Amino acid sequence: xxxxxxxxxxxxxxxxxxxxxxxxxxxxxxxxxxxxxxxxxxxxxxxxxxxxxxxxxxxxxxxxxxxxxxxxxxxxxxxxxxxxxxxxxxxxxxxxxxxxxxxxxxxxxxxxxxxxxxxxxxxxxxxxxxxxxxxxxxxxxxxxxxxxxxxxxxxxxxxxxxxxxxxxxxxxxxxxxxxxxxxxxxxxxxxxxxxxxxxxxxxxxxxxxxxxxxxxxxxxxxxxxxxxx
Numbered sequence: 001x002x003x004x005x006x007x008x009x010x011x012x013x014x015x016x017x018x019x020x021x022x023x024x025x026x027x028x029x030x031x032x033x034x035x036x037x038x039x040x041x042x043x044x045x046x047x048x049x050x051x052x053x054x055x056x057x058x059x060x061x062x063x064x065x066x067x068x069x070x071x072x073x074x075x076x077x078x079x080x081x082x083x084x085x086x087x088x089x090x091x092x093x094x095x096x097x098x099x100x101x102x103x104x105x106x107x108x109x110x111x112x113x114x115x116x117x118x119x120x121x122x123x124x125x126x127x128x129x130x131x132x133x134x135x136x137x138x139x140x141x142x143x144x145x146x147x148x149x150x151x152x153x154x155x156x157x158x159x160x161x162x163x164x165x166x167x168x169x170x171x172x173x174x175x176x177x178x179x180x181x182x183x184x185x186x187x188x189x190x191x192x193x194x195x196x197x198x199x200x201x202x203x204x205x206x207x208x209x210x211x212x213x214x215x216x217x218x219x220x221x222x223x224x225x226x227x228x229x
Contacts, residue, residue: 041159050165
């Protein structure tokens, strides 16, 4: 790993590789169980590219593929494209940059409502501005940011990280969290099981654009019922 990679990540990324081993089997939660979990635990939301793909924003792998970037490697199609067809390559990049200011999706709007009701932050790996468009500015994290701004005591006091559309522990935030709070949980909301969930964690399967609005609606109903008691 390069020194740049070490600065990029704050710890060892949390990753359960398939190979010849079976993936862990986290417990699956339904919406009602997730509502109760959110009501009774101290959490933070953590979004990945999966929440923005419906807003026409490429995830990193799709962007790299469209530009011809190959990793690992020293010479790849991206360099050839820049030399042989610079206008098309620049056009692809410009479309990506323009997509960063796309309107927020239903999932972004619902997540904003949930974060405001729970009075919790939204951390994100995403560079787009769709969450801002929904009225909440996310905290964009990196290794150096976490070292300078997040106290280990806060991690120990956090019951769970709720990941949304996050396929990999790219910044190693989840690895750092588990390292400092082994009893802490990760709850993933996604179409499929991501690579960082352990047996002690939780999974809520579903289309984010349908699931998050339903979650926000059920949580709002439960929150209203609690206030009216």
